[in-house]
Amino acid sequence: MDIERSISALNNPMRRRILEWLKDRSNFPPALPGHEDIEGVCVAYIQEKAKLSQSTISNYMGLLKQAGFVRAERHGQWTFYRRDEENIQEFLTAVQAELLKK
Amino acid sequence: MDIERSISALNNPMRRRILEWLKDRSNFPPALPGHEDIEGVCVAYIQEKAKLSQSTISNYMGLLKQAGFVRAERHGQWTFYRRDEENIQEFLTAVQAELLKK
DNA sequence: TCCATATATCGAGGTATCTCGATATTCTTC
DNA sequence: GAAGAATATCGAGATACCTCGATATATGGA
Numbered sequence: 027m028d029i030e031r032s033i034s035a036l037n038n039p040m041r042r043r044i045l046e047w048l049k050d051r052s053n054f055p056p057a058l059p060g061h062e063d064i065e066g067v068c069v070a071y072i073q074e075k076a077k078l079s080q081s082t083i084s085n086y087m088g089l090l091k092q093a094g095f096v097r098a099e100r101h102g103q104w105t106f107y108r109r110d111e112e113n114i115q116e117f118l119t120a121v122q123a124e125l126l127k128k
Numbered sequence: 129m130d131i132e133r134s135i136s137a138l139n140n141p142m143r144r145r146i147l148e149w150l151k152d153r154s155n156f157p158p159a160l161p162g163h164e165d166i167e168g169v170c171v172a173y174i175q176e177k178a179k180l181s182q183s184t185i186s187n188y189m190g191l192l193k194q195a196g197f198v199r200a201e202r203h204g205q206w207t208f209y210r211r212d213e214e215n216i217q218e219f220l221t222a223v224q225a226e227l228l229k230k
Numbered sequence: 231t232c233c234a235t236a237t238a239t240c241g242a243g244g245t246a247t248c249t250c251g252a253t254a255t256t257c258t259t260c
Numbered sequence: 261g262a263a264g265a266a267t268a269t270c271g272a273g274a275t276a277c278c279t280c281g282a283t284a285t286a287t288g289g290a
Contacts, residue, residue, distance in 0.1 A: 033138055033139050034139055036135055037135050037136055037139045039132065042226065046226065049229050109229070114227055115228070118223070118224055118227060118228065121138075121220070122220055122224075124148065125147065125216055125219075126216070126217070126220065127211070
């Protein structure tokens with residue numbers, strides 16, 4: 027858990043928005059046929075919603091992954107990203123311990 | 129409460145360390161004579177501990193203040209900075225609401 | 231094997247942040 | 261009001277971040 031990297035990843039409005047979008051699969055188009063049971067959203071869907079370039083979104087997801095906020099799972103040619111709730115909770119606990127007085 | 133500005137202020141290790149130092153007055157030299165009852169720490173003390181230039185620390189404290197993490201109080205030629213626990217708590221609640229799923 | 235698709239990586243231009251020294255401002259004291 | 265001290269602001273060079281298009285890599289299908 028690298029709090030430095032995590033805060034840095036959060037220091038960008040679009041990356042935070044993506045994290046919010048990923049709370050609910052229904053923020054994105056329906057799953058690809060044959061992939062209905064896979065948790066997570068492919069990069070193309072996130073890019074479409076964010077309206078940023080493919081390389082930027084791929085980079086963002088890599089940063090969010092390094093920060094521990096998301097997990098990536100490859101299925102065929104797609105990479106599916108989903109939130110890592112445990113790590114997110116761990117980060118919140120850590121930042122709270124660092125910021126709060128007692 | 130500008131979460132954008134707050135996260136940006138936290139996105140620097142020394143600024144976070146200063147916030148931690150300010151949890152406890154005893155992290156700094158004793159109060160100046162005649163100012164024993166004033167809450168907060170003057171810029172010079174923070175600078176001495178941080179070992180960064182005066183202008184940098186002044187700038188950092190300004191950023192922490194804009195972010196709502198500290199309050200500034202002028203007494204004569206000194207500016208005393210102290211943590212704003214209410215705003216810190218408010219920030220933590222806000223970031224938790226944004227990050228946490230339910 | 232060759233091609234199309236999805237994603238990752240690379241290189242670069244623009245912008246913001248970091249940090250400093252120099253200077254300005256504010257306040258105290260003589 | 262002049263000098264000195266504490267802090268704030270300014271200007272600048274170095275570094276990091278943002279974002280893109282171009283290219284590379286991996287996968288699936290004809």
